[in-house]
Amino acid sequence: MRLLFNRANPQHLTKELEAVQDVMSSKLFVLLDILVISLLLTILLLPMLKTIGFSILFFIASYIFHVGLFFLIGCVKRDC
Numbered sequence: 613m614r615l616l617f618n619r620a621n622p623q624h625l626t627k628e629l630e631a632v633q634d635v636m637s638s639k640l641f642v643l644l645d646i647l648v649i650s651l652l653l654t655i656l657l658l659p660m661l662k663t664i665g666f667s668i669l670f671f672i673a674s675y676i677f678h679v680g681l682f683f684l685i686g687c688v689k690r691d692c
Contacts, residue, residue, distance in 0.1 A: 654667055
């Protein structure tokens with residue numbers, strides 16, 4: 613069975629891997645990921661948060677904190 617399977621060209625695999633890495637490291641993808649993580653964190657902490665207003669405030673604060681941390685790490689990494 614193994615003999616029937618044609619292996620892909622290494623250059624083709626490299627191009628596909630580079631495309632995936634470009635998408636995964638794009639700023640838009642990271643910001644959307646932070647949005648989803650902040651929303652998930654807020655939903656999981658909803659029983660601990662007393663009101664809807666405080667939950668919305670927590671979500672906004674969490675998102676701003678993580679975006680700031682992302683840009684701070686990016687700035688330090690690039691040596692701004």
